[in-house]
Amino acid sequence: MEDTEIYNKLSIINVKNKLNLEERYAKGDNIYVTCPFCYEGNQSNMKLNVTNDSYYCRMCGESGFAIGLYAKIKYINNKVAYKRLIQEEAEMQTELKEIRKSVRKQDEEISLVYEYFLKMLGLNKKHYNMLQELGFSKEDIVKYSFKSIPQRENEKTEICNKLIKSGFDLQGIPRILS
Ligand SMILES: [Zn+2]
Known part of the structure; x- marks a missing residue:
């Protein structure tokens, strides 16, 4: 497997797409999605950083990295999450690409x-x-x-x-x- 292929599979963008997180807007190398951890009706924007593949929600304080985010939402451990992400094709589509271009x-x-x-x-x-x-x-x-x-x-x-x-x-x- 190519390095970029592995990178894509473990990237926050792939995780976002696998989890169907709703994109709200993007700024610089951050993409903001509806936070999956915040209470419904009180959902904040969770920040996904595409440079270091981290996530952070200011409202509920949830934070970590791509694999951990996938694991947490799927109720599996990081090892299982890693295996699953590596086995499936990466989905790298995002509106962020345009935003990145503009910066x-x-x-x-x-x-x-x-x-x-x-x-x-x-x-x-x-x-x-x-x-x-x-x-x-x-x-x-x-x-x-x-x-x-x-x-x-x-x-x-x-x-x-x-x-x-x-x-x-x-x-x-x-x-x-x-
Ligand atoms: Zn939150």
Whole structure:
């Protein structure tokens, strides 16, 4: 199974659809649904965060993550919930997609951020050697401006901080460092 397939199956969006939670509106990377835990007639909006797959209702205080939400509503434990979600096809349809697009920055701005981002990266020795082994010449390596993507969390944070300090608003910029 592909990583994205697994991710989709365990995502809050899939869980929302499997549970037929009523979408109310979306804002940024949050989608608000009618809270299934609040008393009927007094239902608040439960916030589903599609970035970290969490849920939270301010009214009743219920909170947690996608698998837990599925488990709780189906009266099963997390392990069973996980198995069931993994076995079934993911249902990823949501109005949120449009909303996400609208918070996404214009392509021009995105490419500018990426350009700066790439400038901040170097190419480490290991990757340089790998490229040469693959048959890229020294000139090719410069021409295609190959870069090494940092692996450590603190390196990633540092780069984001530098970009923010350079005046970039990273809200709405898709993440390429996961
Ligand atoms: Zn609630």
